Amino acid sequence: MKLTSLLAAATAASALFAGAAAAEQVKIGIAAEPYPPFAAPDSSGNWSGWEVEIIDAVCAAAELDCVITPVAWDGIIPSLTGQQIDAIMASMSITEERMKTIDFTDPYYNTPAVIVADKSMDIEPTPESLAGKILGIQASTTHQAYAQAHFGDAELKVYQTQDEANQDLVAGRIDATQADSIAMADFVNSDTGGCCEIKGAVADDPAILGRGVGAGVRKGDDDLREALNKGIAAILADGTHEKITAKYFTTSIY
Amino acid sequence: MTGLLELLGLGASAELLSLSGWGGNLLRGLVNSLQIAFGAFGMGLVIGLFGAYGKLYGGKVTRDLLAIYTTVIRAVPELVLILILYYVGSDIINKISAAMGGGRVEINGVAAGIWVLGVVQGAYATEVLRGAIKAVPTGQIEAAKSYGMPAFMIMRRVTIPAMMSFAVPGLANLWLIATKDTALLAVVGFNELTLETRQAASSTRAYFTFFLAAGALYLMVTLCSGVVFARIEKWARRGQPSLKGGTA
Amino acid sequence: MTSVKALMQPHRIVMMLIFAALVVWCALSLRWDWIPQYAPLALEGLWTTIWILAVSTFLGFLLAVPLGLAQAIGPWYLSIPARTFCTIIRGTPLLLQIWLLYYGLGSLFPQFPWIRGSELWPYLRQAWPYAVLALTLSYAGYEGEVMRGAFSGVAKGQLEAAKSFGMPRFTMFRRIWLPQAVRNVLPTLGGETILQLKATPLVATITVVDIYAVSSRVRSDTFIVYEPLLLLALVYLVIAGLIALAFRRFEQG
Numbered sequence: 001m002k003l004t005s006l007l008a009a010a011t012a013a014s015a016l017f018a019g020a021a022a023a024e025q026v027k028i029g030i031a032a033e034p035y036p037p038f039a040a041p042d043s044s045g046n047w048s049g050w051e052v053e054i055i056d057a058v059c060a061a062a063e064l065d066c067v068i069t070p071v072a073w074d075g076i077i078p079s080l081t082g083q084q085i086d087a088i089m090a091s092m093s094i095t096e097e098r099m100k101t102i103d104f105t106d107p108y109y110n111t112p113a114v115i116v117a118d119k120s121m122d123i124e125p126t127p128e129s130l131a132g133k134i135l136g137i138q139a140s141t142t143h144q145a146y147a148q149a150h151f152g153d154a155e156l157k158v159y160q161t162q163d164e165a166n167q168d169l170v171a172g173r174i175d176a177t178q179a180d181s182i183a184m185a186d187f188v189n190s191d192t193g194g195c196c197e198i199k200g201a202v203a204d205d206p207a208i209l210g211r212g213v214g215a216g217v218r219k220g221d222d223d224l225r226e227a228l229n230k231g232i233a234a235i236l237a238d239g240t241h242e243k244i245t246a247k248y249f250t251t252s253i254y
Numbered sequence: 255m256t257g258l259l260e261l262l263g264l265g266a267s268a269e270l271l272s273l274s275g276w277g278g279n280l281l282r283g284l285v286n287s288l289q290i291a292f293g294a295f296g297m298g299l300v301i302g303l304f305g306a307y308g309k310l311y312g313g314k315v316t317r318d319l320l321a322i323y324t325t326v327i328r329a330v331p332e333l334v335l336i337l338i339l340y341y342v343g344s345d346i347i348n349k350i351s352a353a354m355g356g357g358r359v360e361i362n363g364v365a366a367g368i369w370v371l372g373v374v375q376g377a378y379a380t381e382v383l384r385g386a387i388k389a390v391p392t393g394q395i396e397a398a399k400s401y402g403m404p405a406f407m408i409m410r411r412v413t414i415p416a417m418m419s420f421a422v423p424g425l426a427n428l429w430l431i432a433t434k435d436t437a438l439l440a441v442v443g444f445n446e447l448t449l450e451t452r453q454a455a456s457s458t459r460a461y462f463t464f465f466l467a468a469g470a471l472y473l474m475v476t477l478c479s480g481v482v483f484a485r486i487e488k489w490a491r492r493g494q495p496s497l498k499g500g501t502a
Numbered sequence: 503m504t505s506v507k508a509l510m511q512p513h514r515i516v517m518m519l520i521f522a523a524l525v526v527w528c529a530l531s532l533r534w535d536w537i538p539q540y541a542p543l544a545l546e547g548l549w550t551t552i553w554i555l556a557v558s559t560f561l562g563f564l565l566a567v568p569l570g571l572a573q574a575i576g577p578w579y580l581s582i583p584a585r586t587f588c589t590i591i592r593g594t595p596l597l598l599q600i601w602l603l604y605y606g607l608g609s610l611f612p613q614f615p616w617i618r619g620s621e622l623w624p625y626l627r628q629a630w631p632y633a634v635l636a637l638t639l640s641y642a643g644y645e646g647e648v649m650r651g652a653f654s655g656v657a658k659g660q661l662e663a664a665k666s667f668g669m670p671r672f673t674m675f676r677r678i679w680l681p682q683a684v685r686n687v688l689p690t691l692g693g694e695t696i697l698q699l700k701a702t703p704l705v706a707t708i709t710v711v712d713i714y715a716v717s718s719r720v721r722s723d724t725f726i727v728y729e730p731l732l733l734l735a736l737v738y739l740v741i742a743g744l745i746a747l748a749f750r751r752f753e754q755g
Binding site: 314315318319326328329330331332333334335337338341342430434435436437438440441448451452455459461462465466468469472473475476477 | 511513514517589590592593594595596597598599601602605606608609610696699700701702703704707714727728731732734735738739742743
């Protein structure tokens, strides 16, 4: 990012961006892709889902004026550091690697990683069973890091979105995919995901898989982090979190 | 026949494409795409005009710098340029804003798209307009000079009208590139037509319906632009002897 | 060609010094420690980019010749489809075409169990055939339009002369028409190939691991934003430069 100080001379173009606005709004970045049941757009472009409701609830509890801003997932951290958004609430796991670049709030949900494959396939979530198989994973996720570390003998195919990996799983272009258990439970119960089933959770590796999902904020943006923490604590305490969860899931995911 | 349509996911396509369904999203995406294409094309024209003048009449350093600009932009994939300009652009602006004591600047997606594609378009427009200006007979410009016309007036009254007929075909091409390049902004998550299409397709699983519909929309834009530019070309050539074959 | 002498002007020397300083500054103060780890992957990606480029331009050009010919002199039942094909390819974004082929067909295949059972399936389930197909069709669409102009541009007199010597039609095509048309398009071919190079990173969006995908991987693994992109831009600049040089040689020689 030091590069920019050098290029600063070349910024007569800055006027172009000048949509300078009342900056009190907090832009919450979500991934610009359907990720049911956490976040998916309807045909009028409104996003809904568990995570969207949680965002609304957290912001209401923290008395923040939030706007949901869809961003490409693989550029979501640069978008945060580049100030296009103020916080990430996109099912992003809290990991050591990410904490080198951004800060996280306390977790607001937690879900194990699972392997999903065609029902007819005899696959187990172990390195031995996956050796030689084509494993689809989403870029910039804990699953990618995990698969690279543990499933080195599988052929890894990296997708921009989990949705594309799911499509290719249905199309038979990959043998299996590794992803969050809740999103996958939703997928295998859907019409399209009927081909497939959850083969089990992968062995835990907290260093890679992290300790739950939190909201990402810029390093040093402690005001926002504190405010979001307060909001998360509030909805956990007053039962809002539970109530929203009950609408989507049968078990607690905290 | 209906069996085949069902198979392709086209059976329910009419319903899916209706304005109250996902069709409205596609149209909104199209409007975004066109806005960005229009802005980028305009910005490209402005850069191109200065660039062309700089390349033709500028000093040594200006000319070399412009040569580097056009070469680099035309050799590096748009996708890579978009990513670089997108992150660099917003980073710089926030740095400046912070340095001037201002707060964070809100970056509007359309504006960022215009800036990114405008810089790319500028390089191509520079070349197109340079060629067109060079094609204007020097006698015409010299005649204007000898009457004591100021430089800016020569540009406005002589060079630009005279070069129009040479520039229009190239510019028409640039406009088409601009409309198609907006699709690349899908990769950085702008809600333009291609991204809207993909979201609609993956939400409904009707891939063929939506990709074909989006293709038809792009094609419509292309064909309409063709008609408009043919008109403009005809207008730019008014009063000129037929140049048919000369620039085709 | 820029000779050494042309580079030795005072202002250019100053610019080169500034540029050299910039490079040194980049090398020293930006992060490049990731390079050794990703170098093997980057080389593989580079190779993928190059072969996809080579194969798709070659096949695309082969396809462009009949497309151009059909439009230039074909009967209506050939020229109309050829023109429609070129219009559609040139009128829609390549990204959309790639996604239509990959995800559209991908959503179709599961409905035919026999496709998965066929011997072609190991290829069809991979991403590169779709990438090559989409890029080939795209190149053919653009170049077909150029070839149409090139075929029309061959002087009528020469063809009439050949005819009057009683040359058979195919010989006439092979010996006079095609070589001249190809010579007509040669100066544009280098530029078109560079345009094709610039289209190749789009295949990364359908999981083909080209050099662009490798840079994305570096970005997502390390969260370094600019350095991989700058290096990537440099790589494309060098490849484009080599293509331009090669075509200039080819034209002269």
